[in-house]
Amino acid sequence: MISASDLRLTFGKGTPLENPALRGMSLTVNQGEFVTVIGSNGAGKSTFLNALSGEVLVDSGEIIVDNTDVTKLPTHKRAGQVARVFQDPLAGTCEALSIEENLALAIKRGQRRGLTAAVKKQYLEQFRDSLSSLNLGLENRLGDKMGLLSGGQRQAVSLLMASLTPSSILLLDEHTAALDPKTAAFVLELTTQIIEEQQLTALMVTHSMKQALEVGSRTVMLHQGQVVFDIAGKEREGLEVKDLLGLFEKQRGLSVDDDSLLLG
Amino acid sequence: MLSEIALYGAIETGLIYGLVAFGIYISFRVLDFPDLTVDGSFPLGAAVAAMLIIAGWNPWIATGAAILAGMAAGAVTALLNVKLKILNLLASILTMIALYSVNLRIMGRPNVALLTEETVLTPWYNLDLAYHHVPVLLFVIVVAVSLILLWRFMKSETGLAMRATGANPRMARAQGIATGAMIVLGVALSNGLVGLAGALFAQSQGAADVTMGVGVIVIGLASLIGGEAVITPSTVVRALLACVIGAIIYRLAIAFALNADFLGLQAQDLNLITAVLVTLAIVLPGVRTSVIGKLTRNKA
Numbered sequence A: 001m002i003s004a005s006d007l008r009l010t011f012g013k014g015t016p017l018e019n020p021a022l023r024g025m026s027l028t029v030n031q032g033e034f035v036t037v038i039g040s041n042g043a044g045k046s047t048f049l050n051a052l053s054g055e056v057l058v059d060s061g062e063i064i065v066d067n068t069d070v071t072k073l074p075t076h077k078r079a080g081q082v083a084r085v086f087q088d089p090l091a092g093t094c095e096a097l098s099i100e101e102n103l104a105l106a107i108k109r110g111q112r113r114g115l116t117a118a119v120k121k122q123y124l125e126q127f128r129d130s131l132s133s134l135n136l137g138l139e140n141r142l143g144d145k146m147g148l149l150s151g152g153q154r155q156a157v158s159l160l161m162a163s164l165t166p167s168s169i170l171l172l173d174e175h176t177a178a179l180d181p182k183t184a185a186f187v188l189e190l191t192t193q194i195i196e197e198q199q200l201t202a203l204m205v206t207h208s209m210k211q212a213l214e215v216g217s218r219t220v221m222l223h224q225g226q227v228v229f230d231i232a233g234k235e236r237e238g239l240e241v242k243d244l245l246g247l248f249e250k251q252r253g254l255s256v257d258d259d260s261l262l263l264g
Numbered sequence B: 001m002l003s004e005i006a007l008y009g010a011i012e013t014g015l016i017y018g019l020v021a022f023g024i025y026i027s028f029r030v031l032d033f034p035d036l037t038v039d040g041s042f043p044l045g046a047a048v049a050a051m052l053i054i055a056g057w058n059p060w061i062a063t064g065a066a067i068l069a070g071m072a073a074g075a076v077t078a079l080l081n082v083k084l085k086i087l088n089l090l091a092s093i094l095t096m097i098a099l100y101s102v103n104l105r106i107m108g109r110p111n112v113a114l115l116t117e118e119t120v121l122t123p124w125y126n127l128d129l130a131y132h133h134v135p136v137l138l139f140v141i142v143v144a145v146s147l148i149l150l151w152r153f154m155k156s157e158t159g160l161a162m163r164a165t166g167a168n169p170r171m172a173r174a175q176g177i178a179t180g181a182m183i184v185l186g187v188a189l190s191n192g193l194v195g196l197a198g199a200l201f202a203q204s205q206g207a208a209d210v211t212m213g214v215g216v217i218v219i220g221l222a223s224l225i226g227g228e229a230v231i232t233p234s235t236v237v238r239a240l241l242a243c244v245i246g247a248i249i250y251r252l253a254i255a256f257a258l259n260a261d262f263l264g265l266q267a268q269d270l271n272l273i274t275a276v277l278v279t280l281a282i283v284l285p286g287v288r289t290s291v292i293g294k295l296t297r298n299k300a
Helices: A045-053 A099-107 A121-132 A151-162 A181-198 A209-214 A241-252 B004-030 B038-054 B059-082 B088-107 B122-126 B131-155 B157-167 B169-174 B179-205 B216-230 B236-259 B267-299
Strands: A002-011 A019-029 A034-038 A060-065 A082-085 A169-173 A202-205 A218-223 A226-232 B111-113 B207-209
Touching: A002 A045, A019 A045, A019 A060, A019 A226, A034 A045, A034 A209, A045 A082, A045 A169, A045 A202, A082 A151, A099 A121, A099 A151, A099 B157, A121 A151, A151 A181, A181 A202, A209 A241, A218 A241, A226 A241, B004 B038, B004 B131, B004 B157, B004 B179, B004 B216, B004 B236, B038 B059, B038 B088, B038 B111, B038 B179, B038 B207, B038 B216, B059 B088, B059 B179, B122 B131, B131 B157, B131 B179, B131 B236, B157 B169, B157 B179, B169 B179, B179 B207, B216 B236, B216 B267, B236 B267
Parallel strands: A034 A202, A034 A218, A082 A169, A169 A202
Antiparallel strands: A002 A019, A002 A060, A218 A226, B111 B207
16 A cells, blocks of 8 residues: 655755645555546656656655655665656666566565575576566577667566566556557556556556546546546546546636545 | 886786786776776885885785785775765875875885895795796786686675675665665775785885876776777676786886887886876777778768
8 A cells, every 4th residue: 555645745845947846746556446537638647657656755744655664765665665657658677687686686676685696497487477478489598688678578578577576566657658559559458467467556648638537447547736626436437537637627617725626 | 028027027017017907997897886996006005015014024924015005095085076075087196195295104214125025925026937037927827816706796795785886876776775885885995905015016026105196097997998908797797807917018118119129119118118008998999999880881
């Protein structure tokens, strides 16, 4: 479980470029939930994900992961609990390292690293098994440099790396946005498959309202650094993009701190 | 033509600079951290080893102390960058400048002679070998051991984490790697190797001198880049071999240039030759591909 309460963060405080990215963002994601997050540019989606992963530290508020307060911990100290796939397919993997070396890095996510060989024989079978589930033929290319793979293949491997060891939450930051439609569909399908199979708790940011409704079990919309609506279960079933737009327009006219009116 | 002694001398120095090139490979290539500390850590290693040998220490232990001193210098540079957020290049220049004073303090004077002292080379002269073969033999062993240890390290969990830190720090952090600690470890390791090189250089040349570090970074880079032009560094072991081979080729090139009378070059032209060689090493691979490109285009 991951719980963020009243997160506030302003970039460039006291400068003409002052930009309040998070203005009291609160969200609790329960064990096994798959939450999709939508919002326009500047709504604070990426900042929220960066705050959860530790890439940025919030000015105030609290982030609790599985009963541990991680609010002040840097990224690498949270990595054992927080797995992440980036938007840029090149960001999640190391192109100078081989496929097996990338996977070997991921299998030790958040653990102590020693002086024994990184790529161990006992890992190789696991690597081949997981790679073959991608149906990309990568299981026979363990020694190839990551840089030889296409963006879609690299994103698929990033996803695999994020799910190689257990985590409290998997953060997906518009991870299909930089791919062509066909590859994006493949990566998205792979995402839902992995999340279902391993019963992962996940938070997926997306630009596409359609995607946000099609996958996952709950949808959250952000606007101006806050959650404007949060729908799950029956409410969410059968909802279409136009309903979502309607909801959003309705919310925008309202005072955002008026909770009783949300989804009213 | 080059005499046999000059040839072996060039190989001997080349092997020592191979260790420097290992260090520069770690900072420049693995960590992507342009580190100029080496100009200070090379004479630091020499000074520490020389003073301890004169004080009666076992030369190998003195050499080990030189490695530790080099590592400490590297750690200072890395901490200036990681903790105080000083630009990496500037941080290394600060340490390098500071080390000039430190080295003078350690030695108490600008240079220290070791000619009459027992060094790591002394026992090897009892072997039934030509005098000028001895340092080459010993340094081949030292370089080979260092290469194997470094290769194993780069393949280890920690080594892989270090390589990821240099190649993609954001991804490394997301995998739980403390990138700051990796930079400190890597730059320390790099300068430890350079300290070792300085200690061996002082013992083979019979003196430590406070100015002996000038241009070490350029020579190390020349060796690294030259080696990479000869051996494509597609794997760690190839990259390490490229360092050694590049360093030996560089020293041989210098020896030939100084020996070729028709060029009229003298010892004081060394730094000029170095700069020209580095420029050629950087530019030539690009020229080669563009020339090949033009030729093939003409054919087509």
